[in-house]
Amino acid sequence: MSQLTDEQLAKKVQDGTVDAFGEIVERYEKPLARYIRRVTNQEQEEVEDLVQETLISGYENIQGFDSRQKFSSWIFRVAHNKCIDFFRKNKLKTTTTDEKEELIESSEKLIEDLEIEKEDKKMVWEAIEKLEVKYREVVTLYYFEDKSYEEISDVLRTTTSNIGVMMNRAKGKLRKLIITN
Amino acid sequence: MRNKTEEIILEKIRSGEVKMKPKWRFEVEKKSVAAVWLLCVAVAAVSAMSVVMFWQIYNPIDVLGFGEVGQQLLLEDFPYYWLAGAIILLVVGVWTFSRIGDNYKKSTMSILLTTAVITIVLTILFRFVAG
Structure with a gap:
């Protein structure tokens, strides 16, 4: 089962193989938790609940998945919708310093693109936290989940050129926030 | 070795607490959206056709030649609702x-151009059908 691609696994789930979904859960639990945590700024427990809700919703709606699509974009789209639902019901919270340390790991590429000093790492997350959700999502998917513009456009259901515009705006806002900090 | 989340989710699936939605539901959803789009475009074309027909019947340049009376006639009879309907649709x-x-x-x-071109083509088609 582990040699199969995500799309082949999804096809197996669609055909009724429940165990194939177990493999999907194994593959996506961590990436989804990282994404949801960065976007919502919630505690571990809340994030775990949201990951579970995402995966359950993924299973319920898997017949709507078209195997010509990329499965990772599709499941991240489900997670995006769960985050939006969450924001409708709750307000954002601010992360503690320890959480920041964890969240800014692997932010080298972002720091390079923002042309700021490496010592400003902590300030980067503080700035990301202050970004509007749509910009935070684009930054998270591109810099922390290594998604291409094409994949992000599938997650957020917009054009790739719009993703480019959003990314430029997000970086501009981040630079501004870091400078004012 | 299964982790906690995997176990919980698989247990919910096996017990029937979590069920997969049937494929036809997604097919119906997709087709419904396409049908709504086609309906909007078709009705917009019918609305636009009535404006075209008004233009052809009244021939505004001739009617405006009657001065204030012609202008008033044109303003009173213009199919505003059809035009507004076509734009909204x-x-x-x-x-x-x-x-x-x-x-x-x-x-x-x-997207705008595709919808507009299809509406214009349908308007011309309907106009011919209407005779």
Whole structure:
């Protein structure tokens, strides 16, 4: 089962193989938790609940998945919708310093693109936290989940050129926030 | 070795607490959106056709030649509701079209142009059918 691609696994789930979904859960639990945590700024427990809700919703709606699509974009789209639902019901919270340390790991590429000093790492997350959700999502998917513009456009259901515009705006806002900090 | 989340989810699936939605439901949803778009475009074309027919019947240049009376006649009889209806339906059509399949990848301009061109073609077609 582990040699199969995500799309082949999804096809197996669609055909009724429940165990194939177990493999999907194994593959996506961590990436989804990282994404949801960065976007919502919630505690571990809340994030775990949201990951579970995402995966359950993924299973319920898997017949709507078209195997010509990329499965990772599709499941991240489900997670995006769960985050939006969450924001409708709750307000954002601010992360503690320890959480920041964890969240800014692997932010080298972002720091390079923002042309700021490496010592400003902590300030980067503080700035990301202050970004509007749509910009935070684009930054998270591109810099922390290594998604291409094409994949992000599938997650957020917009054009790739719009993703480019959003990314430029997000970086501009981040630079501004870091400078004012 | 299964982890906690995997176990919980698989248990919910096996016990029937979590069920997969049937494929036909997604097919119906997709086709419904396409049908709404087609309906919007078709009704917009009928509305636009009535404006075209008004133009052809009244021939505004001739009517305006009658001065104030002609102007008043034109303003009173102009099919405002049909025109407003056509515009509203076009907007709804554009919005619906962007929600069909992966049309979200297309620019607003290309979606607008596609919907407008199809509406114009249908308007011409309906005009011919109406005689």
